[in-house]
Amino acid sequence: MNIKFVVVGKLKEKYFKQGIAEYAKRLSRFCKFSIVEVPDEKAPENLSQAEMDQVMAAEGERILSKIKDREYVYALAILGKERSSEEFAKELKDLTTYGHSDITFVIGGSLGLTPAVLKRADAQISFGRFTLPHQLMRLVLTEQVYRAFMINEGSPYHK
Template sequence: MNIKIIGVGRLKEKYLKQGIEEYAKRLSKFAKFEVVEVPDEKAPEQLSEAEMLQVKEREGERILDKIKDREYVFALAILGKERSSEELAAEIDKLATYGNSDITFVIGGSLGLSKAVLKRADTQISFGRFTLPHQLMRLVLTEQVYRAYMINAGSPYHK
């Protein structure tokens, strides 16, 4: 099984990197895990709608360049379907059972994901209506993927 997280922008915060590294190490028992960073588009604070769209499109192109045809893609989106940890675990297990051994999660930049990325995604997933920094979301997502594997392994970690 291959699990990949594609995130927009560089992760600078040491504590977030350390958390992701810890869960990546734990995940290595179950799957090949990698985080791929694509550059964010530099933009001024105040953007018009057209400029926002342009930023998302440029970031989207960079994201799509990192996705292979065979990958099953979860796009993180506020309007996506919320899942419990158990539901995500069951979904990952089902994908593996039916031959989808390459799973990719995509976290957009501060403006979200382009329409092209959302269209390419096989499904959209939401972690609720909270607004979280996309850098923190990488850590939260990595932990949830690890939790899914622990649920599927019948481990008490989930309790």
Template structure:
């Protein structure tokens, strides 16, 4: 199984890199994890709605360029569907059972994802209505992916 994270921007914080690295190591016995960073657009504090849309569209083109047709895509979006860890684990298990061995998760930049990326996604997933830094979201997502594999394997990690 292949799991790809497409993320906007570079990860700078050492503690986040260490956490992601730890979960990536743990995940290596379950899947091949690939994290692809695409460049973020410079976005000054005060942008018009049209300028914000342009930033999202430019980042969206970069994201879509990294997605292949056969990939099942989860877009992380605040208005996406919330799932429990158990529901997420079941969803991953069912996807792999029914032939989806390439799962892709997309985390947008500070302004979110373009409508084109949201349209390409097979599903939108939300981790709640909190706003989290997208760099921190990477760590949360990788931990939840690991947790889903542990749930599916019957491990006590989840408790």
């Protein structure tokens, strides 16, 4: 199984990198895990709606260029469906059972995802209505993917 994150922007904070590296190492026994970073657009404060749309469109094109047709895509979106960790684990297990071995998660930039990216997604997932920095979201998502594998294995990690 291949798990890939397509994310906008570079991760600068050492503590996020360390946390993600730890979970990536743990995930290596379950799947091939990778993170693909696409450049973010410079977006100064006080952009007009047209300028925001332009920034999102450029980032969206970069995201879509990193997704292959066969990949099952989750877009992280505040209005996406919320799941419990157990529901998420079952969903991942069911996907692999039904032949989806390439699963991609998309985390947009600070302005979010374009309709084109959301349309390409097979599912939208939300971690609640909180706004979280996308760098932190990478760490949270990595941990939740690891937790899903541990739940499916029957490990006490989840307790």
